[in-house]
Amino acid sequence: MRLACPQQDVRDRVRNCYAAFLSPPHAEPDFRLRIHRPPASPRKRSGPTQWAAAEEHPRLRQEGDRLRVQRCDFDADFDLGAATGGVTCRRGGVLTGIESALRICYSVLAVLHDGLILHAAGIARNGRGYVFAGPSGAGKSTIAGLCSPAERVLSDELVVVRRSGTAFHVHGTPFRGTSNAPPRAEAAALEGVYFPVKDRNAYVRPAPRTAAVRNLLACALAFGQTADYADRLLSNVFALVDAVPNAYLHFAKRPDFWRLLGRQDAAGTEGKAERT
Amino acid sequence: MIEDKTRVRRSTDTASRIIGSEAIILTPLDGKLVTLNGTGARIWELIAETQQVDRIADTLRAEYEVTPDIAAADVRAFLEDMLQRGMIALETADA
Numbered sequence: 001m002r003l004a005c006p007q008q009d010v011r012d013r014v015r016n017c018y019a020a021f022l023s024p025p026h027a028e029p030d031f032r033l034r035i036h037r038p039p040a041s042p043r044k045r046s047g048p049t050q051w052a053a054a055e056e057h058p059r060l061r062q063e064g065d066r067l068r069v070q071r072c073d074f075d076a077d078f079d080l081g082a083a084t085g086g087v088t089c090r091r092g093g094v095l096t097g098i099e100s101a102l103r104i105c106y107s108v109l110a111v112l113h114d115g116l117i118l119h120a121a122g123i124a125r126n127g128r129g130y131v132f133a134g135p136s137g138a139g140k141s142t143i144a145g146l147c148s149p150a151e152r153v154l155s156d157e158l159v160v161v162r163r164s165g166t167a168f169h170v171h172g173t174p175f176r177g178t179s180n181a182p183p184r185a186e187a188a189a190l191e192g193v194y195f196p197v198k199d200r201n202a203y204v205r206p207a208p209r210t211a212a213v214r215n216l217l218a219c220a221l222a223f224g225q226t227a228d229y230a231d232r233l234l235s236n237v238f239a240l241v242d243a244v245p246n247a248y249l250h251f252a253k254r255p256d257f258w259r260l261l262g263r264q265d266a267a268g269t270e271g272k273a274e275r276t
Numbered sequence: 277m278i279e280d281k282t283r284v285r286r287s288t289d290t291a292s293r294i295i296g297s298e299a300i301i302l303t304p305l306d307g308k309l310v311t312l313n314g315t316g317a318r319i320w321e322l323i324a325e326t327q328q329v330d331r332i333a334d335t336l337r338a339e340y341e342v343t344p345d346i347a348a349a350d351v352r353a354f355l356e357d358m359l360q361r362g363m364i365a366l367e368t369a370d371a
Contacts, residue, residue, distance in 0.1 A: 209295065218309065226304060
C-alpha cells in the first residue's frame with residue numbers, strides 16, 4: 001500500500017510509526033491511499049462534550065466497489081475496484097484515524113485477496129507460523145510475551161492469514177496489542193490455528209470443524225458490507241479450517257505449550273461445508 | 277406478519293454455508309453471525325428458493341416427528357424471527 005501524505009509532519013509521523021513495514025520507494029503498490037489532514041482551526045475545534053457524544057464505532061456504507069467509512073476522528077473513502085482511497089483525519093490524533101482507516105481497508109482487501117485479518121497473535125518458530133486467535137483477554141499478548149528469542153512475534157494483535165497457491169501463510173501487521181513485542185513485516189507458512197484458553201496445565205483439544213469456523217468468524221476483522229464480500233469471507237474461512245489443524249490450546253503462563261503444537265493435532269472430522 | 281400463505285425466501289443480503297447439520301449465516305450489513313440448528317438449517321435450505329410457509333411446515337412435518345399444528349406454529353415463529361433480523365424477504369402471492 002502506498003500512503004500519500006501532502007503534509008510533511010504527517011508523513012514523518014506515519015513513516016516513523018510504520019518504519020518496519022515500509023516498502024522500497026519504487027515498489028508497485030497494490031493499493032494507493034491519500035491521507036489528508038485539514039488545517040487546524042481553533043474556532044472549529046471540538047470540545048469535550050462533542051468528544052463524549054461522538055460514536056465509537058465507524059459507520060460504513062458500501063455500494064459496489066465504493067466503501068465509505070465515517071467515524072468521529074476520520075472519514076475514509078475506498079474504491080476497491082480502482083485500488084485507491086482517501087482518508088481525511090478530522091480531529092484528535094492523526095495517527096489514530098490513519099490506523100483505524102488502515103485496519104478497515106486491510107480487512108476488506110485481505111478477504112478480496114484470498115485471506116482474512118484475525119484478532120490473533122502470530123508467531124513464527126523454526127520457520128513455521130502459528131496463529132493464536134481469540135478475543136481480548138484470551139491470552140494473545142500473554143503467549144506473545146512468553147516467546148523466547150527463538151520465536152518471532154509477527155503481531156500480538158492482528159495478523160493477515162492468506163492463501164498463496166495451496167498453502168496458507170500468516171503475515172505480520174503493524175498493528176500491535178499490549179505485549180512489548182514489536183510487530184514484524186514477516187510471514188511464515190501456517191502450521192496451525194489455536195484458540196487460547198488460560199488454564200493450569202497445557203494441553204491441546206482439537207476444535208470441531210463447526211466450532212473452528214465460528215471461532216474464526218468471531219475473530220475476523222470484517223468490515224465489508226456486501227453479500228459477495230461475506231460469501232468470500234466464508235469461503236476463505238472454510239478453506240483455512242480445511243488447510244491446517246484447528247485446536248483449543250489450554251496453557252499456563254509457561255512456554256511449555258510449544259511441544260504440543262504441530263500437525264499431529266488433527267482437526268475435527270465433520271463433513272465438508274456446502275455452499276448454500 | 278407471517279401467515280400460512282406467505283411466500284418467503286432468503287434475503288439477498290446474506291451469505292451462508294451448511295456445515296454438518298448446522299447453517300452458518302452472515303449478515304454483512306450489521307456484521308452479525310447467526311448459527312442455526314438442524315431444523316433451522318433445514319428451513320434455511322428450503323428457502324433458498326421462494327417457498328410458501330405452509331409448504332415448509334408440511335416438509336418439516338414429513339421429516340420430523342411433529343404434529344401439523346406445532347410444525348406450522350414453529351415455522352411461523354422461526355420465520356418471524358428471521359424477518360426481524362432482516363435475513364429473509366417476503367414475496368407477494370402474485371410475484
